[in-house]
């Protein structure tokens with residue numbers, strides 16, 4: 137806004153000065169150019185102001201109609217005002233201040249309307265807040281996400297349009313009795329990444345590597361070991377999840393992969409949103425560094441075994457390509473004629489799924505658990521989150537000390553705390569493309585506790601060719617939902633580990649049960665429907681497994697918080713700046729801890 141004011145003031149000053157200049161100076165070439173320029177800029181400013189006023193009026197009228205219409209006619213979602221055509225709401229939407237767009241929007245826009253529309257890079261996007269509508273969209277399996285997939289692969293991963301088409305086959309006619317390639321990819325995920333027995337195999341491999349990696353850490357008991365939690369955890373989990381999914385060869389060929397990946401991860405979204413090249417040159421160069429390393433891995437493996445990828449139905453893990461799911465993917469790339477560079481880029485996408493979410497999620501969970509164990513946080517007569525969770529972890533151990541993962545991932549307090557981390561720290565924009573006109577019910581504007589409809593259902597009109605966007609942040613923090621279910625819970629912007637329990641664990645008369653009842657359409661950290669995260673089952677086991685192994689092996693003593701620059705601070709880490717839609721958000725700081733091995 138201040139740039140707008142500054143340019144208006146500058147323009148007025150220029151025009152005022154020009155008005156006092158005599159005619160012969162005005163006609164001199166530089167002054168004439170300045171005169172013409174200021175006229176053009178002035179006209180542009182007047183036009184944008186007029187457009188902004190016009191859009192504000194449209195929004196006001198839209199909002200009035202939403203309160204009034206009772207005849208069941210579907211209405212366009214009210215448009216959020218903007219000043220420049222095509223660019224639309226992008227400047228505010230693409231702010232890197234976490235949740236900036238939504239928090240400024242709800243300062244004036246009534247959330248209870250259930251929807252709005254925005255313009256991003258020339259496209260209109262219908263945005264949903266209503267749990268009823270969100271639930272409907274997530275369940276509707278006819279709504280796809282082709283365009284978003286293409287954006288991720290072409291803009292984000294730098295694969296050519298032609299190769300992307302070869303990979304997904306969106307526009308290629310399918311032969312009788314055959315499935316389009318993207319179905320085949322979904323099937324690979326279902327068969328090798330979602331099924332319980334495969335997830336258990338992956339988890340076992342992950343835990344095995346994690347234990348190997350920590351077996352020789354901090355063994356000197358007389359020494360004083362200090363760590364920064366996230367820095368330490370990131371390497372540990374990156375190695376264990378990369379090796380369990382992609383094999384050990386990849387880290388031998390690319391020892392620098394963790395560093396390169398997280399550099400890419402920081403700016404990946406600026407590529408996805410298709411910002412102009414000069415703005416994203418750093419992101420492109422980071423991506424290319426990571427891709428070329430991964431391409432080296434493919435070349436090395438190829439020199440060893442040619443194109444014969446080990447059978448995904450053979451052994452559960454092997455060093456060259458790792459897990460069954462990765463071998464099935466590699467065979468699929470081969471079948472689709474994907475180039476080495478293309479494979480490396482798609483693998484980078486896979487690493488993105490694996491590493492950019494589960495690692496920060498584990499970090500948030502560990503930070504809150506360790507925070508609760510600090511002596512100065514203890515309340516008389518009240519047990520800490522740490523003590524509850526240690527009990528649950530110990531109850532999941534076999535007699536010989538190994539973990540029984542299926543018991544671990546059903547512990548109510550661990551589950552509740554994990555879901556609370558994902559509620560508060562996941563930022564996803566579930567996207568869908570509207571391919572034919574449709575009306576979508578927003579549900580009644582009911583605010584009554586009983587949930588009884590107090591007004592007839594309002595519908596919105598969605599036009600073919602527009603986008604549909606379901607942002608998680610407004611839904612995950614909607615006070616109407618999260619406070620109406622359990623009115624005694626803290627506000628939804630606060631981390632409350634027991635939010636998903638039927639009763640507080642401090643209440644010793646009842647056993648708390650984990651439950652996500654009443655959160656339909658208001659909680660979707662893994663996206664939803666057809667495009668829901670295929671790694672969700674593994675992610676839960678990986679996060680809770682890593683937490684349990686770390687807490688069973690080490691004892692931590694809190695030293696202090698550090699900020700993004702590594703300086704000590706007295707603030708619990710906040711959110712790192714990032715574009716919207718980054719899935720699990722990273723912390724802006726870290727915990728400094730003293731570590732000791734347990735006996």
Ligand code: HEM
Pocket residue numbers: 285486489490491493494497558562564565566567661662663664667668669670671672674675678719720
């Ligand atoms: C807490 C951890 C995780 C969260 C919150 C998360 C979240 C998500 C979300 C929101 C999407 C997009 C879904 C949509 O648009 O509807 C996604 C996609 C994906 N995730 Fe995850 N994810 C996590 C962990 C993982 C893990 C551990 C893996 C791999 C083992 C994984 C693999 C993928 C893949 C491959 C996709 C792309 C699917 C496609 O486009 O077909 N994710 N994830």
Ligand SMILES: *[C@@H]1O[C@H](CO)[C@@H](O)[C@H](O)[C@H]1NC(C)=O
Pocket residue numbers: 534535536537538
């Ligand atoms: C530990 O015990 C479990 C179950 O009792 C068993 O499945 C596992 O193989 C044992 N592991 C070791 C290392 O002894």
Ligand SMILES: *[C@@H]1O[C@H](CO)[C@@H](O)[C@H](O)[C@H]1NC(C)=O
Pocket residue numbers: 534540541542543
């Ligand atoms: C884990 O515990 C469950 C329930 O007690 C049991 O059925 C299962 O066999 C155990 N798994 C292992 C690997 O010990």
Ligand SMILES: *[C@@H]1O[C@H](CO)[C@@H](O)[C@H](O)[C@H]1NC(C)=O
Pocket residue numbers: 701702703
């Ligand atoms: C933070 O640390 C850097 C060096 O690491 C130092 O230059 C800077 O002054 C510190 N900032 C504060 C606020 O202490």
